[in-house]
Amino acid sequence: MNQPAEQISPTPTPAETPVVYEQPLGERMRTFLRLEYLYQQLLFNMERHSSWATRAAVTSLLDIVAILARGDLRKDVIKELERQIYIFDRFQNTPDIDEGRLDDVMQSLQSLRNKLNFVGPQYLTPLRESEFLNSVKHRSSIPGGTCEFDLPDFSFWLRKPHEKRLSDMREWTKNIRPLCDAVGQLMWLLRNSGQTVAQVASKGVFQYTLGRDMSAGMLRVSLAPGTVAYPEISGSHHRFTVRFMEWSNVEERANQVTEDVPFNLTIC
DSSP: OOOHHHHHHOEEEOOOOOEEEEOOOOOOHHHHHHHHHHHHHHHHHOOOOOHEEEEHHHHHHHHHHHHTTTSSSHHHHHHHHHHHHHHHHHEEEOOOOOOHHHHHHHHHHHHHHHHHHHHOOTTTTHTTTOOOHHHHHHHTTSSSTTTTOHHHHHHHHHHTTTTHHHHHHHHHHHTTHHHHHHHHHHHHHHHHHHHEEEEEETEEEEEEEEEEEOOOOOOEEEEOOOOSEEEEEEESEEEEEEEEOOOTTTSOEEOOSSOOOOEEEOOO
């Protein structure tokens, strides 16, 4: 049974944090979001002592390398960093600008650009040529293929002290960190560049057409905590549709909400 609108979107208290769903509007943004997601997983699991966490960290690392090997993402990121540096440089003489914060952003962007230039275009070579990582990658395509009897050397390494595993992981990731950190910085800038507007999805559906002069890379749909609905977003650089679905349970398919759903929309 459908919930009343006031139950679908309860009013949050100041201590509550809205739930945000993001949708890329282009292939490069999809790549950035996937890379950011994998990098967060990698960093989270690297620091944990469990061998299972280290397994997960290695899997994330191999997935990152697979994404980076598909094209010259490093070149694209450097271009975007330079574009952002140019934009922020033009703000330096703007009245009432927070010069301290502007300098921090500029220095961060310039540092990331310099680090990416330093690692060079062959930054993936050590990872691609690692026999150890290649053996794990090869067996990872098989369900359960990294078991102890399949990869005894991997199992032996996982039994080493955490400090040794962490040292190896840091060595493997040192060349991809500048790019991943740069993507994270660019995503932070993008998320803070959009203007958030309160919207209402009439009977659970919201459609929007972007102006010809409007450039957008990502959408952010924000809902109050405890909302029983979630958005399914589809679209492109020109138009998009947000359809709210009412969650039931894992045994049943979600149904489209039939009441009006208030939400906040940010076009970045």
